[in-house]
Amino acid sequence: MSLDHILLGMLHEPASGYDLKQEFERSVRHFWFAELSQIYPALKRLEDRGLLQSTVVPSSRGPERRVFETTEDGTKALEEWLRDEPIIAQDRLAYLAQLFFMGKLEDLSETEGFMERLRGMMATRLAILQAIEAEWMGAIGVAGDGLTEIEDDRVFHMYTTLRMGIHSLRSRVEWCDETLNAIRERRARAATRDETEVTRA
Amino acid sequence: MSLDHILLGMLHEPASGYDLKQEFERSVRHFWFAELSQIYPALKRLEDRGLLQSTVVPSSRGPERRVFETTEDGTKALEEWLRDEPIIAQDRLAYLAQLFFMGKLEDLSETEGFMERLRGMMATRLAILQAIEAEWMGAIGVAGDGLTEIEDDRVFHMYTTLRMGIHSLRSRVEWCDETLNAIRERRARAATRDETEVTRA
DNA sequence: GACCCCATGTAAAGGGTTACATGATTTA
DNA sequence: TAAATCATGTAACCCTTTACATGGGGTC
Numbered sequence: 001m002s003l004d005h006i007l008l009g010m011l012h013e014p015a016s017g018y019d020l021k022q023e024f025e026r027s028v029r030h031f032w033f034a035e036l037s038q039i040y041p042a043l044k045r046l047e048d049r050g051l052l053q054s055t056v057v058p059s060s061r062g063p064e065r066r067v068f069e070t071t072e073d074g075t076k077a078l079e080e081w082l083r084d085e086p087i088i089a090q091d092r093l094a095y096l097a098q099l100f101f102m103g104k105l106e107d108l109s110e111t112e113g114f115m116e117r118l119r120g121m122m123a124t125r126l127a128i129l130q131a132i133e134a135e136w137m138g139a140i141g142v143a144g145d146g147l148t149e150i151e152d153d154r155v156f157h158m159y160t161t162l163r164m165g166i167h168s169l170r171s172r173v174e175w176c177d178e179t180l181n182a183i184r185e186r187r188a189r190a191a192t193r194d195e196t197e198v199t200r201a
Numbered sequence: 202m203s204l205d206h207i208l209l210g211m212l213h214e215p216a217s218g219y220d221l222k223q224e225f226e227r228s229v230r231h232f233w234f235a236e237l238s239q240i241y242p243a244l245k246r247l248e249d250r251g252l253l254q255s256t257v258v259p260s261s262r263g264p265e266r267r268v269f270e271t272t273e274d275g276t277k278a279l280e281e282w283l284r285d286e287p288i289i290a291q292d293r294l295a296y297l298a299q300l301f302f303m304g305k306l307e308d309l310s311e312t313e314g315f316m317e318r319l320r321g322m323m324a325t326r327l328a329i330l331q332a333i334e335a336e337w338m339g340a341i342g343v344a345g346d347g348l349t350e351i352e353d354d355r356v357f358h359m360y361t362t363l364r365m366g367i368h369s370l371r372s373r374v375e376w377c378d379e380t381l382n383a384i385r386e387r388r389a390r391a392a393t394r395d396e397t398e399v400t401r402a
Numbered sequence: 403g404a405c406c407c408c409a410t411g412t413a414a415a416g417g418g419t420t421a422c423a424t425g426a427t428t429t430a
Numbered sequence: 431t432a433a434a435t436c437a438t439g440t441a442a443c444c445c446t447t448t449a450c451a452t453g454g455g456g457t458c
Contacts (some may be wrong), residue, residue, distance in 0.1 A: 001416080002295040002298055003417080003418095004384075005298065005299075006298050006302075009298070009301070009302035009305070011303075016438090016440075017371055017436055017437085017438075017439090018436070018438080019412090020234070020380070023293065028298065028301060030292075031251070031292055031294040031297040031298060031301070032291075032292075032293055032294070032297075032298055033293070034418085035292040035418075035419065035420085036437095036438085036439090037418090037419080037420080037421090037439080037440085037441095038417080038418060038419085040438065040439055041368075041440090044439095046278055053387075055442085059426090059427095059436070059437070060323060060427090060436095061426080061427050061428065061435085061436060062426055062427060062428095062435075062436030062437050062438095063424090063425070063427095063435095063437045063438065064218070064427060064437075064438085065436090065437070065438090066437090066438075070426075071280070078302070078305070079305070079306065081299065082299055082302060082303050082305065082306055083311065083313075084299065086299065086315060086319040086322065087295035087296050087298040087299065088295075088296055088319075089293065089294075089295060090233075090234040090294055090446095091231075091232055091233075092203070092205040092232070092233055092234070092290065093232040093365075094288035094289075095287040095288050095333070096232040096233075096362045096365060097203055097210070097229065097232060098206075098282065098283055098285065098287065098288065099207065099209050099358060099361060099362055100209075100210070100229060100232070100358060100359055100362045101206075101210035101279070101283060101358070102283050102358050102453070103353075103354045103356075103357065103358040103359070104210070104213075104279070104280070105283055105284070105354035106281065106285065108354065110284065111275075112277055113229070114281035114287060117286060117287055118287040118289075121287065121289060127309060148378065148382035148386050148387070149381070151212075152304075152385075153304045153307070153309065154304035154305070155300070155304075155311065156304065156383070156387070157222055157300060157301060157303050157304040158301055158304070160300060160383070161297045161300055161301045163376060163379065164294075164297060164376050164380075165241070165378070167367065167372045167373070167375060167376040167379075168372055168373065170372065171368045171372030172365070172369065174368060175218045175252065175364060175365050175368040175369070178335055178364065178368075179348070179364070179365075180347065181359045182357075182361070184351050186349070186357070197451090200244060202444080202445080204445085204446095217409075217410090218409080218410075218411090219408070219409055220411080233440090235446090236447070236448085237409095237411090238412085238413095238447080238448080238449090239408085239444090239446065239447085240412080240413085241410065241411055241412090242412090245411095260408070260409070260454095261453055261455095262407085262408060262409095262454080262455050262456075263407075263408030263409050263455065264408070264409045264410065264453070264454060265409075265410085265457095266408090266409065267409090267410075291418095299437080308447090320450075387417090
């Protein structure tokens with residue numbers, strides 16, 4: 001299971017479930033999401049299987065913390081997963097399903113509105129990733145091509161996943177634009193046809 | 202739930218669960234996937250909720266077929282869903298998670314192999330979608346820009362989803378290439394550095 | 403006779419979301 | 431004193447995957 005391996009990957013240094021949730025939001029949010037209510041039992045499972053071990057430590061503020069660290073078996077399991085074939089899951093894109101059947105509404109202005117809202121959402125996400133990229137590049141003091149100028153190999157790997165998000169969202173925005181153009185052309189043509197008919201009548 | 206609505210969308214004419222599975226493979230496979238064992242109970246649920254009704258009919262070959270058709274309520278439910286906001290689910294891209302942590306292997310050739318295999322998979326999928334597009338364009342006898350030349354609005358809607366798949370996979374392949382180039386540059390640089398050190402020693 | 407396609411399902415297990423419960427400390 | 435943050439969890443439900451069960455008809 002991927003969540004388990006992501007948790008193993010994040011535990012290069014000891015951390016609690018709560019810490020790991022923060023880390024999720026900070027660093028892998030663009031390709032994975034997990035609720036706390038999913039993380040806690042996952043950590044317990046991993047400990048039961050001997051891939052993690054935990055100790056309870058008092059917290060400076062708030063209740064006690066259960067802090068996990070990787071065992072040797074945990075590291076082995078992670079490396080095995082990293083050497084696996086690329087895991088590609090089935091896409092399930094509900095908004096494409098909506099669009100696919102939207103012809104049934106027999107009103108292209110519905111589709112136009114839908115695509116405009118979709119474009120907005122995609123563009124917002126793209127802007128967020130680009131801001132993260134800019135911030136990163138600033139932090140490491142890199143000006144030109146991040147991919148070749150990054151020193152650290154670990155940072156390089158992380159950065160490539162951000163690049164994927166940017167490529168992907170850019171292509172989605174482009175697709176929205178292509179589609180919106182086509183819709184507008186179709187609507188314009190339909191309007192002209194109607195006018196001609198009205199004039200003729 | 203989206204599966205339910207996709208089934209409603211597909212039932213413009215009466216069909217059995219088995220038929221609908223074929224239809225899944227034929228027409229929405231690039232953005233949705235469902236097992237038969239998921240489709241049968243889904244149809245039952247929809248019938249219980251009054252959005253579908255079914256009749257059992259004998260089959261020319263094999264066992265009896267349970268054929269479903271939409272009710273008025275079913276059509277209403279579908280249209281409501283179509284008028285909803287675009288539904289964007291959380292992406293969960295396991296292969297990006299693998300890549301994100303792959304620096305831990307401390308061997309860029311592992312990453313290179315991984316990215317080559319990933320590129321292969323993406324390119325294969327892209328080729329499949331492009332073949333479908335070509336076939337389609339041939340079938341409707343359209344030569345130039347499909348999006349504006351398609352007559353039927355329903356066909357237009359379906360075609361846009363195929364275009365999304367093509368855009369998306371093309372951008373993934375491009376990202377793989379960008380990443381592979383960067384990896385090769387890094388490896389070349391590392392090799393040069395090693396040589397210099399060997400010469401010096 | 404073996405195998406594939408037609409056709410319908412159930413059952414168990416895995417993975418994810420939403421809601422609920424609890425309670426301490428810090429900040430406005 | 432109210433709200434936010436720290437911190438850990440459980441429970442119910444929903445969706446998906448995998449495995450199992452059944453049996454007729456046609457083809458090699």
